[in-house]
Amino acid sequence: MKIGIAADHGGFELKKNIQEFLEKQGLEVKDFGAYVMDKNDDYPDFIIPLAKAIVANEVDRGIAICGSGVGASIAANKVLGVRAALINDHFSAHQGVEDDNMNLICLGGRVLGFAVAQEYITAFLQVEFTGAERHLRRLQKVKELEIK
Numbered sequence: 392m393k394i395g396i397a398a399d400h401g402g403f404e405l406k407k408n409i410q411e412f413l414e415k416q417g418l419e420v421k422d423f424g425a426y427v428m429d430k431n432d433d434y435p436d437f438i439i440p441l442a443k444a445i446v447a448n449e450v451d452r453g454i455a456i457c458g459s460g461v462g463a464s465i466a467a468n469k470v471l472g473v474r475a476a477l478i479n480d481h482f483s484a485h486q487g488v489e490d491d492n493m494n495l496i497c498l499g500g501r502v503l504g505f506a507v508a509q510e511y512i513t514a515f516l517q518v519e520f521t522g523a524e525r526h527l528r529r530l531q532k533v534k535e536l537e538i539k
């Protein structure tokens with residue numbers, strides 16, 4: 392599994408920690424920046440390229456981090472084909488994939504400690520979409536809202 396990761400200044404330190412955490416497990420990580428800490432940078436400049444890479448199948452799943460995770464999730468969900476959510480609990484980290492086929496997890500670098508974020512990411516990466524008919528039906532209703 393190839394994982395894309397992106398963060399603004401609010402998520403910069405957590406991104407570094409998560410990248411190391413994933414690489415230690417032998418996972419392939421593509422970093423979409425920020426590459427330097429710049430307190431004036433803007434989260435869409437990093438989150439949108441990551442979101443587009445998910446849709447283009449350049450990466451299998453994404454991790455987007457800003458200060459709260461809110462801006463990252465708003466921005467990412469503008470990209471058709473992305474199913475992003477701000478996660479602040481373990482249950483949603485896996486159920487979001489199992490039921491809702493979440494392909495991008497959004498986290499708050501100013502909200503979560505490193506260990507908690509690592510647990511959410513582990514839960515996110517360990518599961519697959521069930522493909523159950525009821526979930527497909529619900530996702531189809533969401534997809535119909537996507538204006539090309």
Ligand code: RB5
Nearest residue numbers: 401457458459460461462
């Ligand atoms: C940037 O200071 C902060 O607003 C941003 O990282 C994020 O929290 C937005 O949702």
